Amino acid sequence: MASMRHRLETIAEPAIELIIRLCGISSIVFVFGIFFFVFREGASFFFGGLDLVEFLTSPEWFPSSVSNKRYGVLALIAGTFSVTILAMIIAVPFGIGAAIYVSEFCSPKLKETFKIVIELLAAIPSVVWGFIGLTIMNELIIDIFNAPIGLTVLNGGLILALMSVPIIVSIGEDALKAVPDSFREAAVALGATRWQLVYRALLPAAKNGLLAASLLGVARAVGETMAVLMATGHAVNMPGSPLDSVRTLTATIAAELGEAPLGSDHYQVLFIIGVLLFSINFIVNLTADLIVKGVRDE
Amino acid sequence: MTEVTNQANLFTETKLGRNKRMTEFIAGTVFLIMALMMIVPLLMIVGYLFYKAAPILSIDFIFSNPIRGMREGGIWSPFLGTIYLVVISLLVSTPIGVLAAVYLNEYARESWFTRIINLAVVNLAGVPSIVHALFGLGAFVLFAGIGRSILAASLTLAIMTLPVIIASTREALKAVPFAFREACWNVGATRWQTIRGIVLPNSFSGILTGLILQVSRAAGETAPIMFTGAVFYKAIPEGDVFAYSILDQCMALSMHLYTISTQVPNVPDALPYGTAVVLLATVLLVNTTAIVLRVYMRSRKKW
Numbered sequence: 001m002a003s004m005r006h007r008l009e010t011i012a013e014p015a016i017e018l019i020i021r022l023c024g025i026s027s028i029v030f031v032f033g034i035f036f037f038v039f040r041e042g043a044s045f046f047f048g049g050l051d052l053v054e055f056l057t058s059p060e061w062f063p064s065s066v067s068n069k070r071y072g073v074l075a076l077i078a079g080t081f082s083v084t085i086l087a088m089i090i091a092v093p094f095g096i097g098a099a100i101y102v103s104e105f106c107s108p109k110l111k112e113t114f115k116i117v118i119e120l121l122a123a124i125p126s127v128v129w130g131f132i133g134l135t136i137m138n139e140l141i142i143d144i145f146n147a148p149i150g151l152t153v154l155n156g157g158l159i160l161a162l163m164s165v166p167i168i169v170s171i172g173e174d175a176l177k178a179v180p181d182s183f184r185e186a187a188v189a190l191g192a193t194r195w196q197l198v199y200r201a202l203l204p205a206a207k208n209g210l211l212a213a214s215l216l217g218v219a220r221a222v223g224e225t226m227a228v229l230m231a232t233g234h235a236v237n238m239p240g241s242p243l244d245s246v247r248t249l250t251a252t253i254a255a256e257l258g259e260a261p262l263g264s265d266h267y268q269v270l271f272i273i274g275v276l277l278f279s280i281n282f283i284v285n286l287t288a289d290l291i292v293k294g295v296r297d298e
Numbered sequence: 299m300t301e302v303t304n305q306a307n308l309f310t311e312t313k314l315g316r317n318k319r320m321t322e323f324i325a326g327t328v329f330l331i332m333a334l335m336m337i338v339p340l341l342m343i344v345g346y347l348f349y350k351a352a353p354i355l356s357i358d359f360i361f362s363n364p365i366r367g368m369r370e371g372g373i374w375s376p377f378l379g380t381i382y383l384v385v386i387s388l389l390v391s392t393p394i395g396v397l398a399a400v401y402l403n404e405y406a407r408e409s410w411f412t413r414i415i416n417l418a419v420v421n422l423a424g425v426p427s428i429v430h431a432l433f434g435l436g437a438f439v440l441f442a443g444i445g446r447s448i449l450a451a452s453l454t455l456a457i458m459t460l461p462v463i464i465a466s467t468r469e470a471l472k473a474v475p476f477a478f479r480e481a482c483w484n485v486g487a488t489r490w491q492t493i494r495g496i497v498l499p500n501s502f503s504g505i506l507t508g509l510i511l512q513v514s515r516a517a518g519e520t521a522p523i524m525f526t527g528a529v530f531y532k533a534i535p536e537g538d539v540f541a542y543s544i545l546d547q548c549m550a551l552s553m554h555l556y557t558i559s560t561q562v563p564n565v566p567d568a569l570p571y572g573t574a575v576v577l578l579a580t581v582l583l584v585n586t587t588a589i590v591l592r593v594y595m596r597s598r599k600k601w
């Protein structure tokens with residue numbers, strides 16, 4: 001009986017370890033799988049027919065026009081970046097300020113409370129954010145700016161700022177926590193106030209971590225779909241002011257994939273936009289990772 | 299006389315000291331305001347959502363189907379659809395994610411290969427949700443031939459939640475002291491026996507917390523399910539929890555909110571607000587459960 005069991009385990013253990021190893025490399029498989037399958041759907045148009053220069057530099061996006069089809073995504077890229085930049089102008093200072101408060105200024109009990117609230121804030125689904133943009137923010141912007149429509153860059157930027165603040169705060173706080181306590185002790189021993197400590201000692205020491213936190217906020221904002229789809233007004237447009245409506249790369253895919261005929265040029269070009277988004281995300285994440293690793297090696 | 303004034307001066311504040319105290323106070327206040335700025339608007343918004351939704355919220359609202367072109371009725375069909383999607387996606391992603399974390403934390407050594415896996419996990423976590431949708435459509439719906447169904451949508455959601463499950467499980471495994479493992483190896487246990495008997499039981503609550511958080515994430519996502527299995531409208535028998543089959547298409551709460559607030563004209567105001575509040579309340583309730591569980595488990599921790 002005992003030997004039976006022993007034999008079973010000598011067979012079972014290598015099998016289980018093999019499964020664990022396979023699961024371990026699953027993320028690599030999935031990352032390549034995502035790139036492969038998204039690119040595969042758009043490949044035949046990418047290699048035959050798509051003018052890559054026009055694709056990246058023309059603001060004319062008329063995918064379903066009968067006589068004059070144009071696949072230029074410049075206006076969509078401008079839409080994505082205008083909303084992202086506005087969101088970051090708001091979210092980065094506030095996020096880092098909040099991270100400094102939570103990490104250095106408040107009592108341990110308040111700190112716990114703040115962290116829980118930040119966690120709940122991060123959990124709000126993007127479609128609910130989009131709904132808030134569509135209803136509450138829309139009315140507010142129309143009232144305050146006397147604008148004809150409130151679904152604008154400003155609306156999307158504010159929503160995205162609120163959505164990316166939690167990630168900036170939590171990663172920024174980690175970066176500040178990673179600064180050794182000896183830095184704090186040395187500064188306090190020299191008679192520095194808490195503000196001097198933050199400004200002169202902690203910010204220089206944690207600047208890479210804070211930069212990485214901001215980059216991850218950017219990644220979150222660029223990739224966000226439902227919220228910007230509902231809040232930015234959905235007009236293909238080179239934005240001139242924060243009160244213009246725009247359309248982003250992500251929102252275009254979400255809005256048009258349902259109506260593009262399977263396998264058509266239009267359908268394939270949406271997958272090529274997907275590859276573009278995947279690549280932007282890959283570069284931003286890689287940069288953030290290298291910056292953080294740089295900190296650790298120092 | 300002079301001696302006395304000098305001594306008194308010792309205890310009155312100098313100009314420098316006052317300036318220091320002032321900047322300290324201003325810095326503290328400014329940072330506090332920054333921290334509050336992200337919380338207060340949120341509370342106001344959530345409060346407003348509940349206020350607008352109040353007239354429609356009732357038990358009936360959850361347990362009746364949408365009717366009359368989704369302009370009346372409740373949210374039963376999308377509510378049940380969301381439960382199906384969440385449960386099936388977690389059934390797929392939990393074993394893979396937990397075992398991947400076990401590999402990374404218990405087996406893998408520091409090497410370039412491990413670093414690539416870590417980078418892949420980070421990248422997978424950052425892939426935009428709409429790109430997951432494109433992947434799900436290309437790989438599961440078309441290539442694998444599953445078709446638009448609950449299964450295809452759940453698999454897409456599973457891949458989306460996987461990296462976060464790996465990260466949270468890893469944190470939980472890391473929290474188990476190394477001495478526990480050494481003690482177990484010393485009595486002759488193999489690596490897998492140690493993991494099964496010591497590491498996993500001791501990190502169970504941490505792993506569970508991470509999984510609960512993914513319930514709310516999967517429930518809230520819209521983009522990945524839009525083209526892989528969620529439909530605008532589908533009526534199912536009210537009160538029957540087995541109304542969907544795994545190869546059916548389904549409605550989902552998040553998608554339903556998008557539909558009735560942008561695609562359907564003349565929907566009475568309270569309906570989308572009610573849907574938003576149910577979705578939001580579900581998500582926040584699930585997350586609060588995870589937080590309470592975590593705080594409770596931490597207070598009982600023996601090491």
